[in-house]
Amino acid sequence: MSEPAILVAHLHKRYGDVVAVDDVTLTVEPGEVVAIVGANGAGKTSTVEMVAGLRTPDRGRVAVLGLDPRRDRAALRQVLGVQLQEPYLHHSLTVAELVDLYRSFYRAPRPAAELLDVVELGEQRGTRFERLSGGQQQRLSIALALVGRPKVVILDELTTGLDPRARRRVWAAIDALREETVLLVSHAMDEVERLCDRVAVLDHGRIVALGPPAELIAKAGASSLEETFMALTGTEPEEA
Amino acid sequence: MSTPMAAWLTLTKCEARMVVRDTAGLVVPIALPMLVLVMNASAAAGQEVPGGRSALDMHVLPLVFAIVLASIGVINMPSFLAYYRRAGILRRLAVTPVSPLLVLVAQLLVSLAQALIGIGLAFAVAVLGFGARPPAAAGAAVLAMTLSILALYAVGMVVASLAPTPNSAVAIGLIAFFVLGAVGGMFGGVDALPDVVAEVGSWLPFGATVDALSHAWAGAPVPADTIAALVAVTAAGVTVATVWFRWN
Numbered sequence: 001m002s003e004p005a006i007l008v009a010h011l012h013k014r015y016g017d018v019v020a021v022d023d024v025t026l027t028v029e030p031g032e033v034v035a036i037v038g039a040n041g042a043g044k045t046s047t048v049e050m051v052a053g054l055r056t057p058d059r060g061r062v063a064v065l066g067l068d069p070r071r072d073r074a075a076l077r078q079v080l081g082v083q084l085q086e087p088y089l090h091h092s093l094t095v096a097e098l099v100d101l102y103r104s105f106y107r108a109p110r111p112a113a114e115l116l117d118v119v120e121l122g123e124q125r126g127t128r129f130e131r132l133s134g135g136q137q138q139r140l141s142i143a144l145a146l147v148g149r150p151k152v153v154i155l156d157e158l159t160t161g162l163d164p165r166a167r168r169r170v171w172a173a174i175d176a177l178r179e180e181t182v183l184l185v186s187h188a189m190d191e192v193e194r195l196c197d198r199v200a201v202l203d204h205g206r207i208v209a210l211g212p213p214a215e216l217i218a219k220a221g222a223s224s225l226e227e228t229f230m231a232l233t234g235t236e237p238e239e240a
Numbered sequence: 241m242s243t244p245m246a247a248w249l250t251l252t253k254c255e256a257r258m259v260v261r262d263t264a265g266l267v268v269p270i271a272l273p274m275l276v277l278v279m280n281a282s283a284a285a286g287q288e289v290p291g292g293r294s295a296l297d298m299h300v301l302p303l304v305f306a307i308v309l310a311s312i313g314v315i316n317m318p319s320f321l322a323y324y325r326r327a328g329i330l331r332r333l334a335v336t337p338v339s340p341l342l343v344l345v346a347q348l349l350v351s352l353a354q355a356l357i358g359i360g361l362a363f364a365v366a367v368l369g370f371g372a373r374p375p376a377a378a379g380a381a382v383l384a385m386t387l388s389i390l391a392l393y394a395v396g397m398v399v400a401s402l403a404p405t406p407n408s409a410v411a412i413g414l415i416a417f418f419v420l421g422a423v424g425g426m427f428g429g430v431d432a433l434p435d436v437v438a439e440v441g442s443w444l445p446f447g448a449t450v451d452a453l454s455h456a457w458a459g460a461p462v463p464a465d466t467i468a469a470l471v472a473v474t475a476a477g478v479t480v481a482t483v484w485f486r487w488n
Contacts, residue, residue, distance in 0.1 A: 104250035
């Protein structure tokens with residue numbers, strides 16, 4: 001049996017008195033696209049940040065392609081692409097300069113033109129990051145997550161705040177990923193249904209459901225993933 | 241294929257672009273010292289001090305150079321680093337193969353280049369416009385400049401470590417700059433200060449920088465206590481920054 005691309009076993013994280021992640025166990029197989037959904041404060045971002053090595057778990061184990069995110073930091077960073085919740089980039093650099101900068105970090109980066117083509121930002125090459133629209137900033141952030149030809153991609157809040165057209169463009173970019181394993185955090189149930197092989201529903205730090213969207217919908221006797229989410233968590237997706 | 245060196249060079253180039261595009265940030269380290277120079281150079285150039293050099297060489301130039309180094313090291317560099325932390329740029333870099341430490345090194349290098357440009361411009365204006373002369377002891381000048389840069393940048397790293405936001409970094413940096421400058425002779429020379437304040441000021445990095453450069457211009461070796469003061473500030477600053485600097 002092959003090793004999972006992402007292994008999360010009995011993960012715990014607490015901030016003071018608040019339990020953010022409570023015994024989360026999840027595996028993502030190579031090539032799979034898996035979403036983590038949940039209300040605000042459900043523990044989604046804490047979970048993916050521990051997978052990315054940005055936070056240290058209190059307990060439990062994380063492995064990405066067999067690598068420990070903290071111990072094997074250098075090796076992992078070459079095979080992991082991360083898009084953080086907010087697009088944190090040098091504000092006065094242009095799109096082309098940022099792509100060149102991030103390309104310089106990796107051994108075998110994707111060509112700049114190919115990357116900008118995937119996220120349809122070729123015409124904005126000379127535009128400074130601070131002058132891009134929110135959707136363009138988000139797409140550039142996704143491009144930079146893909147720049148090093150990662151085997152595993154973490155995308156946190158993929159299309160939050162984007163207009164419908166921008167969302168479709170981002171979806172197309174994700175559809176274009178054929179070989180990568182993707183761990184996606186999203187509030188948008190339509191997006192999750194469209195893009196993901198499986199979905200993990202997180203509620204108060206615990207996984208309350210895990211499986212293919214159609215299977216979860218059928219189990220809940222619901223007509224959509226949105227209804228399923230509401231039934232499982234008692235939360236409106238809009239609140240999330 | 242990328243190498244750590246290529247990544248570092250690209251990062252340094254990007255840092256330089258960021259600094260150049262932040263035109264407001266260039267005003268203080270370039271324009272303020274130039275203003276101090278031009279306002280004082282005419283009178284100081286014709287005023288001879290013991291040792292046969294002009295007051296321009298012995299007093300004004302060291303002061304102007306100290307202003308350049310302090311404004312970049314204590315105000316500009318920490319505000320950039322605080323902005324990077326606040327904006328999450330260091331956090332974003334933490335999920336790439338490069339260490340956020342490279343940003344620090346790149347920023348230090350770019351700040352150093354800024355300082356050298358500021359000093360070079362001021363010196364060129366002083367020489368071409370007012371007849372200033374180069375230091376009589378070039379080796380001592382290089383030593384004085386190196387130790388001064390290290391000490392003032394170490395103060396800047398302390399500011400970057402303690403400031404929670406970019407605005408507070410600018411505020412703390414400005415306070416540190418003016419306090420160090422005031423007790424180091426920036427506003428009218430140390431002779432006008434009470435003895436105790438002047439003594440303390442001479443041990444702090446701005447005053448020690450002026451003193452070290454002044455000796456170098458006079459052709460004298462940099463006094464051991466001035467070297468000790470600059471080295472001690474550097475060591476203390478690096479220690480504090482190592483303990484307190486936060487990447488996010």
